[in-house]
Amino acid sequence: MPWDEGLVNSLVYDAPDPSEGRVLSYVAALREALDLALGADPAVFVLGQGVDDPGSMFGTTKGLYEKYGRDRVFDTPLSEESMMGVSAGAAMNGMRPVYMHNRPDFILLAMNQLVTHAAKFHFMDNGQTTVPMVVWAAIGRGWGSGAQHSQAIQGVLLGVPGLKIVMPSTPFDAKGLMLAAIADNNPVLIFEHRWLMKKDGVVPEGLYTVPIGKGIYRRRGRDLTIVGASHAIELGLTAANKLAAEGIDAEVIDLRTIKPLDIEIIAESVKRTGRLLVVDTGWAMGGVCAEIGCLAAEHWLEHLKAPVRRIGLPDIPTPAGFTLEQFYYPDVERISTTIRDLVRTRSTIPVS
Amino acid sequence: MIQYRYEGEGVEGFLRRGPAYPREFHLRLFREMFRIRLIEEEIERRYHEDQMKTPIHLVIGQEATSVGCCASLTHDDLLYSSHRTHGNYLAKGGDLRAMLCEMFCRANGCVGSRGGSMHLIDKRVGMAGTSAIVAGAIPIAIGAALAAKMKQEPRAVVVFCGEAATEEGAMSESLNFAVLKQLPVVFFCENNFYSVQSPLWTRQPPRALWKWAEGYRLPSVQVDGMNVLAVYEATRQAVERAKSGGGPTFIEAVCYRFRAHGGAGDDTRTGYREQAERDAWDALDPVALHLEYLVSGGLLSHTDRDAMREDIVAEVMDAFEFAMNSPNPVQADLYRHVYAE
Numbered sequence: 120m121p122w123d124e125g126l127v128n129s130l131v132y133d134a135p136d137p138s139e140g141r142v143l144s145y146v147a148a149l150r151e152a153l154d155l156a157l158g159a160d161p162a163v164f165v166l167g168q169g170v171d172d173p174g175s176m177f178g179t180t181k182g183l184y185e186k187y188g189r190d191r192v193f194d195t196p197l198s199e200e201s202m203m204g205v206s207a208g209a210a211m212n213g214m215r216p217v218y219m220h221n222r223p224d225f226i227l228l229a230m231n232q233l234v235t236h237a238a239k240f241h242f243m244d245n246g247q248t249t250v251p252m253v254v255w256a257a258i259g260r261g262w263g264s265g266a267q268h269s270q271a272i273q274g275v276l277l278g279v280p281g282l283k284i285v286m287p288s289t290p291f292d293a294k295g296l297m298l299a300a301i302a303d304n305n306p307v308l309i310f311e312h313r314w315l316m317k318k319d320g321v322v323p324e325g326l327y328t329v330p331i332g333k334g335i336y337r338r339r340g341r342d343l344t345i346v347g348a349s350h351a352i353e354l355g356l357t358a359a360n361k362l363a364a365e366g367i368d369a370e371v372i373d374l375r376t377i378k379p380l381d382i383e384i385i386a387e388s389v390k391r392t393g394r395l396l397v398v399d400t401g402w403a404m405g406g407v408c409a410e411i412g413c414l415a416a417e418h419w420l421e422h423l424k425a426p427v428r429r430i431g432l433p434d435i436p437t438p439a440g441f442t443l444e445q446f447y448y449p450d451v452e453r454i455s456t457t458i459r460d461l462v463r464t465r466s467t468i469p470v471s
Numbered sequence: 472m473i474q475y476r477y478e479g480e481g482v483e484g485f486l487r488r489g490p491a492y493p494r495e496f497h498l499r500l501f502r503e504m505f506r507i508r509l510i511e512e513e514i515e516r517r518y519h520e521d522q523m524k525t526p527i528h529l530v531i532g533q534e535a536t537s538v539g540c541c542a543s544l545t546h547d548d549l550l551y552s553s554h555r556t557h558g559n560y561l562a563k564g565g566d567l568r569a570m571l572c573e574m575f576c577r578a579n580g581c582v583g584s585r586g587g588s589m590h591l592i593d594k595r596v597g598m599a600g601t602s603a604i605v606a607g608a609i610p611i612a613i614g615a616a617l618a619a620k621m622k623q624e625p626r627a628v629v630v631f632c633g634e635a636a637t638e639e640g641a642m643s644e645s646l647n648f649a650v651l652k653q654l655p656v657v658f659f660c661e662n663n664f665y666s667v668q669s670p671l672w673t674r675q676p677p678r679a680l681w682k683w684a685e686g687y688r689l690p691s692v693q694v695d696g697m698n699v700l701a702v703y704e705a706t707r708q709a710v711e712r713a714k715s716g717g718g719p720t721f722i723e724a725v726c727y728r729f730r731a732h733g734g735a736g737d738d739t740r741t742g743y744r745e746q747a748e749r750d751a752w753d754a755l756d757p758v759a760l761h762l763e764y765l766v767s768g769g770l771l772s773h774t775d776r777d778a779m780r781e782d783i784v785a786e787v788m789d790a791f792e793f794a795m796n797s798p799n800p801v802q803a804d805l806y807r808h809v810y811a812e
Binding site: 142164190191195196198200201202203204205206207208210211212213214231232234236240241242243244245246247248249250280283304305316371 | 549551581582583585586592593594599600602604607608609610611612613615616617618619621623640641644645647648651770807808809810811812
């Protein structure tokens, strides 16, 4: 059992309504996506450290090597850079690899192949090759994950042309976005969040995709727009639902994909509500929060009734100790406080 | 002081114990080396005009490695390479006009002016990819070999690298994985002793590179990279091994760069290598040595050689003319192929 399993098991989510369809856990939805993709296309293969071990990547690859063989579902040496390049090279030659890491921290070893090679080849060779590969990792949080096992690096990669970055928040999206990522002809990163893995949801059977690059309204509201993805928008949605009792009517946009970014959906909402809170599981500086905040300043300033707020991580490495972790991470309470503050603030910017 | 000496046996030494090749094969190899030499010299001659706005890495002195290696490959075999690509691209069958268009930053360059000198790619002839990061193309080539194996395609993948690639972790990782999976790949390591201006002794302890590679448990050989036939023979065996399921091979081809790491001209006078060493290797010029062998053996006359040169020069001049008169890209071209459909 992974060392943070107890923590993840203790998280409580609203139970889905079984009358709406088949209920699956987040992990089971991911496993089903991989199973369907492997079954549908012989070009798909799954690699990563431990994808065929008993832990089977949090259970997402459980039973797959028995079903599809070790040629198509295989463990790798601890050679992150080269295995990223191997994935890219295979993708450039007709395969569709899904390269799985149990933490994004390990992707940092492979930045040369990811950023300087996989993301660039289609452009560099003028479209002669495509690089249809998926790189998957689960962001850790809590239980002493610490500075080197909890990094949410999506902001670091946001500025790299040629990459797509997907961050699901529901079992439905986890399956649909995985299948969309495998079908996509570009390098697609999927950043899951460890804390979502025990979330249940209604998940249709069979093949379906969730479009990459399109956000979705999780809640409609008049007073402010909360935008983000993955576990951050889960917290945002919880806060929004709670604050409805106080008469605060928040709109919640789950981006699902942070690159390409669905700017239209944010613009549409912000122009109506005039208030924007950006939430992210990564560092606020230079990341998703910063980018969306800048877009607001660039394009929607005249619609803003208050300054943009952001809730990400402070510009500090993650501490491993329990008490320090509580100060470090945003929670529903912190988000709620910021929302209350935001709806009470009036902009000092003169509106013409 | 001569830091790095030639320890090869020369063309005739090799042939005394090696197989006999037909005259046509000799002439083909010589012509390809001669052609690359003349193309490179013309690029070098015109480089100061600043119309080729691209960093160049000339292969003058290293023609035998590309030509000898590619003589054992078909267009279905894939070649990946690093920044010194001119020889690889031409020997693999790449189009000269499209290469020069790339040098002159024209829209009809082989990669639409996205690559310049360092990224000459043409998948139609199996010139599959290059990297300006020294060991960067190696894992990619391993991935291509993995794909070939998974799809049961009877092709070999060759990856060219300089000896400095053995200092990057990606090469060690790739050797390990290629041996683990017994992939159809040939590591073709050109050891020219210098990385830019850093001699090998400042970068690695004294050892034979092919011996180092052998530690990964794959067949490893050292060949005379100044002798096109020795290179051909070693590569032929490695490619046969790859295609027959025998797994990867490491080839260390000992050679010498006659020019600076980048740009036109020789930079020996800056002091990182001695003129005496440069002169010693100059006497081992692979193009001149092979010509000498052909002439002394009566396989090629000087008149034939002159006719060959005239023929090549006409082709080269035509290609330069074509490139310089080719259209520049337009702004809309910049936005294409960032993402694939």
